[in-house]
Amino acid sequence: MDEFMQAAIEEAEQGLREGGVPIGSVIMHEGEIIGRGHNMRQQQGSAILHGEMSALENAGRQPASVYRNSVLYTTLSPCPMCSGAIRLYQIPRVIIGENQTFLGDEELLKASGVELEVLQDQRCIDLMNQFIAAHPDVWNEDIGE
């Protein structure tokens, strides 16, 4: 595993320690992390700060050229909102920790020309299974169910 998915997992683990949904994300541009974050539903009462959205917000305002040469790493398959953000900014490549506990908008991303790689990483799977078992209500809220 490269350092970027490792950083995304560390974000997810930090979220879990905070009592939050353990999903983390980083955005890599030219070999550097330009944005990182984790789900903030519990911590900030946020309906929009999924892991990927937190990473985008942390990266701040960027020109289109930066997004179009970036890779987004996320510990979990991106939901429709986060997939929409990836499509808006035309991020060309997304590395996904796992899609066993939740399958997001991967087909739409692929149809939009986004290159996906799914790692099925056991640490990512375990983080989600642990959280979903303990807080099914929070998890359902996070995915609009």
Add this chain to the structure above:
Amino acid sequence: MDEFMQAAIEEAEQGLREGGVPIGSVIMHEGEIIGRGHNMRQQQGSAILHGEMSALENAGRQPASVYRNSVLYTTLSPCPMCSGAIRLYQIPRVIIGENQTFLGDEELLKASGVELEVLQDQRCIDLMNQFIAAHPDVWNEDIGE
């Protein structure tokens, strides 16, 4: 025009007064506004706080049942990110001020079962034309172009 689109336009106008992208949104649930906001790219250096996202964040954490009985009003056709958020939370109906200055993910929303109504309101069109002429760089950044 009903009071809800009127409130969304007031949000857009407030954004313009702040020097920001003039797009506003409100979320209506059972006849009451439960969330409202406007684009905060300029004001907060935000890459994710489009008008609709600001309204969702302002509404705070809500159960799925609230979103599924809400109407989202937005002064401009929702971009892929905001359309993704609408799809995530399964908001069933979206009232759009105009889609002449920017056409968002309306086909995807319709294919997802979301009911759309486009007003082509001249105030909404004028707000966008005024801003785009004055700040084309900011506008392009906001839509990932």
